[in-house]
Amino acid sequence: MGRVTRKRRWTAVVVAGAAVAVAGLLWFKPWALWVDETVNEALPSAEATPRAPRTGAPSVPAAPSPAGPVTVAQGRFISHEHATTGVVKVVRLADGSHTLRIEGLDTSNGPDLRVWLSDAPVKEGTAGWGVFDDGEYVDLAGLKGNKGDQNYPLPADVDWSAYPSVSIWCDRFDVSFGAAALARA
Incomplete structure (x- = not known):
């Protein structure tokens, strides 16, 4: 037994x-x-779509956009929990909307990585690892890939200028992989 x-x-x-x-x-x-996930998105454009000509009518070219994409703020990523490099930009499109653009991103992959706008200051070293969820932040979306170029539309009701930093945030472990301070261009 x-x-x-x-x-x-x-x-x-x-x-x-x-x-x-x-x-x-x-x-x-x-x-x-x-496992690396590479994303290579082109900068979105808000240009007018050319109209198809009517039968027998001459072709009419599309009217040019009043203003092309304009970078209004940008910064460079610094490393926190994981080595992170790349450039982040806030871009105003021709239709007046804004997009957060990440170019040349190179960081580690991880569980539940998010792209955050934050009101927290970007700090070097371990002092900056956990500050981004201490104040106000806007969770834009899950990180599309840990390498490459990617776009995140900014909600129209969010004043992006109230959030002077961007973090690649690991929501699973409450830590920043890397962050960038946004400076007006």
């Missing part, structure tokens, strides 16, 4: 250990550190 009880205990310990290991792997996603 003691032998059966001991065997059941060991089985329960092994099953529980396996469950904890699987849960830990799913939570930490360590394989993400070795």
Whole structure:
């Protein structure tokens, strides 16, 4: 009888250990550190679409946009929890909308990475790792890829100038992978 009880205990310990290991792997996603996701989006444009000519009518070219995309603020990423490089820009499009553009991004991949506008100051080193969720922030979207060029439309009801920094934020572990201070262009 003691032998059966001991065997059941060991089985329960092994099953529980396996469950904890699987849960830990799913939570930490360590394989993400070795998997790169590259995104190469072009800068969005808000140009007029050319109209198709009517039959027998001469072709009418599209009217030029009143103003092309204009960079109104920008900054360079500094590294926090993970080595992060690239440039971030706030770009005003011809239709008056704004887009956050990240160019040449190179950072580690990770679980639940987000792009945040924040009112927190960008600080070097470990002092800057966790400051971005201390104040006000706008979660723009999940990071599309850990490498390349990507765009994040800024909501029309958000005054982006009230948020002088951008963070690649790991929401799972509440830490900044890298951040950039935005300066008016």
